[in-house]
Amino acid sequence: MAEDRNVAWREDLRKGLSNKERTAIQRVKMNELEPAYRARVREEVNQGLTKEQALVEAKRCLDCPNPTCMTGCPVSINIPGFIKNIERGEILEAAKVLKETSALPAVCGRVCPQEKQCESQCFYKLKLKKDAVGIGYLERFAADYERESGMISVPEIKEKNGKKIAVVGSGPAGLSFAGDMAKMGYSVTVFEALHEIGGVLKYGIPEFRLPNKVVDVEIENLRKMGVTFIKDCIVGKTISIKDLEEDGFKGVFVASGAGLPRFMNISGENLIGVMSSNEYLTRVNLMDAANPESDTPINKGHNVAVIGGGNTAMDSVRTALRLGADRAMIVYRRSEEEMPARLEEVKHAKEEGVEFMTLHNPIEYIGDEKGRVVKMRLQKMQLGEPDASGRRSPIEIPGAIEEIDVDEVIVSIGVSPNPLIPSSVEGLQVSPKGTIVVNEGMQSSIPMLFAGGDIVRGGATVILAMGDGRAAAAAMDKYLK
Amino acid sequence: MNKIVSKENFSENVVKLEVEAPLIAKSRKAGHFVIVRVGEKGERIPLTIAASDTQKGTITLVVQKIGVSSTKLCNLNVGDEITDVVGPLGKATHIENFGTVVCAGGGVGVAPMLPIVEALKKAGNRVITVLAARNKSLVILEDQMRKFSDEVIIMTDDGSSGKKGLVTNGIEEVINREKVDLCVTIGPAIMMKFVALLTKKYEIPTVASLNTIMVDGTGMCGACRVTVGGKTKFVCVDGPEFDAHQVDFDQMLMRLGAYKQEEQADMYKVSKQ
Numbered sequence: 001m002a003e004d005r006n007v008a009w010r011e012d013l014r015k016g017l018s019n020k021e022r023t024a025i026q027r028v029k030m031n032e033l034e035p036a037y038r039a040r041v042r043e044e045v046n047q048g049l050t051k052e053q054a055l056v057e058a059k060r061c062l063d064c065p066n067p068t069c070m071t072g073c074p075v076s077i078n079i080p081g082f083i084k085n086i087e088r089g090e091i092l093e094a095a096k097v098l099k100e101t102s103a104l105p106a107v108c109g110r111v112c113p114q115e116k117q118c119e120s121q122c123f124y125k126l127k128l129k130k131d132a133v134g135i136g137y138l139e140r141f142a143a144d145y146e147r148e149s150g151m152i153s154v155p156e157i158k159e160k161n162g163k164k165i166a167v168v169g170s171g172p173a174g175l176s177f178a179g180d181m182a183k184m185g186y187s188v189t190v191f192e193a194l195h196e197i198g199g200v201l202k203y204g205i206p207e208f209r210l211p212n213k214v215v216d217v218e219i220e221n222l223r224k225m226g227v228t229f230i231k232d233c234i235v236g237k238t239i240s241i242k243d244l245e246e247d248g249f250k251g252v253f254v255a256s257g258a259g260l261p262r263f264m265n266i267s268g269e270n271l272i273g274v275m276s277s278n279e280y281l282t283r284v285n286l287m288d289a290a291n292p293e294s295d296t297p298i299n300k301g302h303n304v305a306v307i308g309g310g311n312t313a314m315d316s317v318r319t320a321l322r323l324g325a326d327r328a329m330i331v332y333r334r335s336e337e338e339m340p341a342r343l344e345e346v347k348h349a350k351e352e353g354v355e356f357m358t359l360h361n362p363i364e365y366i367g368d369e370k371g372r373v374v375k376m377r378l379q380k381m382q383l384g385e386p387d388a389s390g391r392r393s394p395i396e397i398p399g400a401i402e403e404i405d406v407d408e409v410i411v412s413i414g415v416s417p418n419p420l421i422p423s424s425v426e427g428l429q430v431s432p433k434g435t436i437v438v439n440e441g442m443q444s445s446i447p448m449l450f451a452g453g454d455i456v457r458g459g460a461t462v463i464l465a466m467g468d469g470r471a472a473a474a475a476m477d478k479y480l481k
Numbered sequence: 482m483n484k485i486v487s488k489e490n491f492s493e494n495v496v497k498l499e500v501e502a503p504l505i506a507k508s509r510k511a512g513h514f515v516i517v518r519v520g521e522k523g524e525r526i527p528l529t530i531a532a533s534d535t536q537k538g539t540i541t542l543v544v545q546k547i548g549v550s551s552t553k554l555c556n557l558n559v560g561d562e563i564t565d566v567v568g569p570l571g572k573a574t575h576i577e578n579f580g581t582v583v584c585a586g587g588g589v590g591v592a593p594m595l596p597i598v599e600a601l602k603k604a605g606n607r608v609i610t611v612l613a614a615r616n617k618s619l620v621i622l623e624d625q626m627r628k629f630s631d632e633v634i635i636m637t638d639d640g641s642s643g644k645k646g647l648v649t650n651g652i653e654e655v656i657n658r659e660k661v662d663l664c665v666t667i668g669p670a671i672m673m674k675f676v677a678l679l680t681k682k683y684e685i686p687t688v689a690s691l692n693t694i695m696v697d698g699t700g701m702c703g704a705c706r707v708t709v710g711g712k713t714k715f716v717c718v719d720g721p722e723f724d725a726h727q728v729d730f731d732q733m734l735m736r737l738g739a740y741k742q743e744e745q746a747d748m749y750k751v752s753k754q
Contacts, residue, residue, distance in 0.1 A: 193699050195518060195525075195565045203697075232567040234699065238504045259700045263713060270706055270713060270732055272739045279702035287696065288522065295524040295549050295750065296696075297743035371735035419700060419718060 072121035074467030095146035103179030109140025158185035171199020173255035173453030176469030236424035259418025268365030277412035301408025308412035441475030503538030512574030529593030543592030580662035587668030613648035674730035689725035
């Protein structure tokens with residue numbers, strides 16, 4: 001790292017512009033589609049930076065001797081390293097730096113909560129109390145530039161070591177693990193239960209936030225690195241871990257993700273029109289149900305309520321708008337301050353006309369004679385003392401109940417881990433919550449079986465899952481040596 | 482891709498397909514189902530496995546033309562490929578020697594009941610199978626059922642085969658003459674509802690295999706949820722078999738109609754196939 005920073009061109013760059021000049025530059029604004037237009041189409045909302053914008057934003061980075069931003073990144077991207085390459089105009093070189101540690105830079109640049117990670121630890125934020133360098137924007141810029149240039153670099157692969165490794169699930173944890181293992185010379189096969197590769201990046205995150213073509217390019221890159229993908233194959237059902245062992249696989253990384261969606265167990269929750277965000281988003285994203293050519297049906301709601309305040313809730317409510325909802329509401333039992341969603345998602349949702357009913361909690365859904373939901377009853381809440389999560393806990397205001405007309409309700413209050421692997425592997429230690437128990441090297445109670453992502457965390461972000469994949473790859477490599 | 486190796490028309494609307502799926506053929510047990518998708522714009526639909534041949538590496542599915550997706554599947558021919566077949570899914574049927582078991586099937590539900598009848602017989606049970614259909618031409622798998630059943634009772638609405646009457650009449654006839662230890666029922670939800678009501682009256686433990694709307698089939702979406710004993714259950718991972726006396730069949734029937742209008746509007750797609 002230190003050597004890297006001392007290369008001549010970087011010293012020259014630092015001398016070329018004073019810190020005073022650098023800090024005087026205002027943070028770039030992301031180019032976005034107009035809210036009124038974008039709320040009705042599936043096009044990507046963020047349009048990315050132009051090269052001119054990126055070159056200016058890259059100048060803001062001070063190339064700190066002790067880059068604190070990197071401590072905020074779960075996959076330890078060499079942040080000043082890639083940004084300085086952008087500043088000197090070597091964008092393809094910047095993309096290479098990103099790919100040293102991240103299998104999916106174009107994805108991370110779009111969906112990471114940078115304001116809570118790298119950008120929260122930026123010198124500008126910590127010491128100058130100014131807007132952080134747009135690290136996420138620049139990451140996305142470099143990755144997009146490389147993809148659009150048609151000159152995508154394939155990371156260097158070590159000589160094949162002849163060891164076969166299996167990955168269960170092709171979401172962010174699995175892909176990140178597969179990339180690292182392939183680089184180290186392992187023969188990697190990824191098994192996916194669904195008919196598409198990409199996991200939550202395909203079925204969950206909508207096109208307007210993460211276009212499928214972006215994900216496909218990253219997957220194609222892994223293929224070029226020699227990773228094999230097998231879809232429609234459920235480890236634990238179609239084949240067992242034992243089958244894999246007998247087939248010569250030396251290690252298995254389980255990244256099977258979040259499974260069962262949670263419901264609130266309130267009256268009327270099984271009415272037609274009430275569904276999980278997983279179902280709603282899977283129909284729209286994976287099955288393309290809103291397209292008339294698709295055989296998968298979807299009921300397009302006019303008055304849509306989304307229950308929850310996370311990123312998935314924001315994705316769902318904004319999807320409802322794009323499917324033609326007249327009224328799209330977020331119903332959240334705490335206040336906006338406690339919302340777990342990224343700031344940008346909340347801002348975008350508001351701009352697009354989403355109503356935020358914070359401090360409201362559904363207590364009942366009411367249906368018509370055909371069993372379709374027509375109304376929801378909401379209990380108004382107020383904030384009390386901080387609870388175990390450190391957030392102020394919501395308390396009911398006695399008697400304050402409201403009824404609102406709805407014809408579609410999307411329940412987005414979290415998921416429980418997928419039970420398929422934990423229930424099918426004998427001797428695997430599982431927590432009371434159903435997550436796989438692992439040590440700091442992501443190794444489970446069965447030595448050859450490692451795990452990461454939501455099957456270990458219960459429900460987290462793309463980047464944390466990717467971080468797990470990296471950690472597991474490093475640890476498994478050590479274990480197999 | 483999974484090639485269709487044989488096809489048999491049971492009736493105008495019901496076909497039997499034997500499909501290449503060697504891994505599933507090897508790992509499946511009685512009661513398991515698969516998710517099938519036809520075409521790149523196809524829907525994921527659940528189908529319970531009727532039989533498998535590990536030597537040939539095939540599984541057998543019996544499909545009835547109901548909506549767009551099932552019709553597209555039925556219209557495929559020998560040599561065609563099914564875009565996706567994934568499984569086996571769900572929990573396998575709990576098999577033991579219960580004593581006397583009545584297996585009551587209706588419509589295409591008779592097909593997935595075949596491996597259960599076979600497994601129960603092999604476990605030492607006295608198996609009495611009741612097959613119900615609207616008329617003679619819709620009675621399927623009668624010969625195969627006879628192979629593994631101590632007795633087969635055919636019930637048709639019009640009396641064109643076996644006895645005239647409903648599946649419940651057939652079951653009640655058995656209950657009235659001998660002790661029944663367990664009833665297994667697979668068929669249309671409305672049929673299973675009435676079977677459950679009947680056996681509840683006689684306090685005979687009853688298992689129903691539910692076929693609800695699903696998307697992923699692995700516990701991820703919750704489209705298949707049903708209320709069993711007052712609690713929400715997912716058919717794909719908690720089932721597909723449940724204590725029939727605890728299932729809220731009225732809610733299940735209601736939820737099965739969730740996309741009826743859309744489905745009818747979509748039928749034009751079949752002619753384009």
